[in-house]
Amino acid sequence: MHMRYKVLTACLLTLASAAGFSQAADFGNPVQVTISGLPNGPDGSPMNQEEPYISRNGKTLFFNGGAENNHRLLHYAERGANGGWTYRGQISLGGEDEKYVQGAPAIDVDNNLVFSDTGVDSMVRSGRFSGGKLSSVRAIDGLPPRKANAFARKFQGNMGPEVSPDSRVLYFTEAAWGAGGFMSGQLLRANIHFATHRGGATYYYDQSEVERVMENVNSRDIEYSPAISSDGLELFFTRILLADRANNRDRALIMRAVRGSTSQPFDSPVEVMGVGEDVMAEAPSISGDGSELYYQKTEGGKTRIYMVTR
Numbered sequence: 001m002h003m004r005y006k007v008l009t010a011c012l013l014t015l016a017s018a019a020g021f022s023q024a025a026d027f028g029n030p031v032q033v034t035i036s037g038l039p040n041g042p043d044g045s046p047m048n049q050e051e052p053y054i055s056r057n058g059k060t061l062f063f064n065g066g067a068e069n070n071h072r073l074l075h076y077a078e079r080g081a082n083g084g085w086t087y088r089g090q091i092s093l094g095g096e097d098e099k100y101v102q103g104a105p106a107i108d109v110d111n112n113l114v115f116s117d118t119g120v121d122s123m124v125r126s127g128r129f130s131g132g133k134l135s136s137v138r139a140i141d142g143l144p145p146r147k148a149n150a151f152a153r154k155f156q157g158n159m160g161p162e163v164s165p166d167s168r169v170l171y172f173t174e175a176a177w178g179a180g181g182f183m184s185g186q187l188l189r190a191n192i193h194f195a196t197h198r199g200g201a202t203y204y205y206d207q208s209e210v211e212r213v214m215e216n217v218n219s220r221d222i223e224y225s226p227a228i229s230s231d232g233l234e235l236f237f238t239r240i241l242l243a244d245r246a247n248n249r250d251r252a253l254i255m256r257a258v259r260g261s262t263s264q265p266f267d268s269p270v271e272v273m274g275v276g277e278d279v280m281a282e283a284p285s286i287s288g289d290g291s292e293l294y295y296q297k298t299e300g301g302k303t304r305i306y307m308v309t310r
Helices: 002-025 207-213 242-246
Strands: 028-032 050-054 060-064 074-079 085-090 102-107 112-117 124-130 133-139 147-149 154-163 169-177 187-199 202-204 222-228 234-240 253-258 280-286 292-299 302-309
Touching: 050 102, 050 292, 060 102, 074 102, 112 154, 154 187, 154 222, 169 222, 187 207, 187 234, 234 242, 234 280, 253 280
Parallel strands: 050 280, 102 154, 187 222, 222 280
Antiparallel strands: 028 302, 050 060, 060 074, 074 085, 102 112, 112 124, 124 133, 147 154, 154 169, 169 187, 187 202, 222 234, 234 253, 280 292, 292 302
């Protein structure tokens, strides 16, 4: 009887642990994030807010203005003592604010900010963020270079960067667009990749290691906009199903994949159901403590920032 009791207890503890893990993975209670003081867009309503990114300390929310700003401007808001968000302004890039397409800001714990930028070959730049300005802005080196195939009317490059808290790992989307390129071309293919820091603004890209770690994440569907948890064990991203596109179903899914250690591949991802069904939910960003998941949702031609919690 004593041995049976031990076995039964072990089984119950295992089940309880599994249930707790499952519960911890569930996000819910979607709410729109209100940012006071936002400038109005061309239609007189508050400007679009796309590609949100919550800083690891939860105090700053970065985003871009989307098509209303020709995809060229980065913005930020700060969280007050009451938990509300206040718009602080456009981020100055040192005179190059409107030359190229910029977006998808992400920041590490030392205020090194990375973002998409079509003005450089890697399509990713970085700078030091302080007081609404970026200094020491430079291109990230070591990523796969962009390519243009005029015959196939296809453009290939990188977008949607994300960094680990210490910037040792840079995650990004390797993508291909149709005619029109980065701004107006249809996204034909996209997968999640990463590179490891080699010093300064240089990273090392190992395709075979990417294939090993992302084997269960990347597919024939379209995966983009990675977001990594502080411990590196949870990966969130956007997925568009090719079957949905073929059926003219206007939908994007937010997915979550987990792993047991940072050296292991991610498991097969599951959909984050808490954001809702049949919605265009994109560009997830996970808070430093893992309790808040921010994302953008497009409805009626306007894109807003939303949040779910667990």
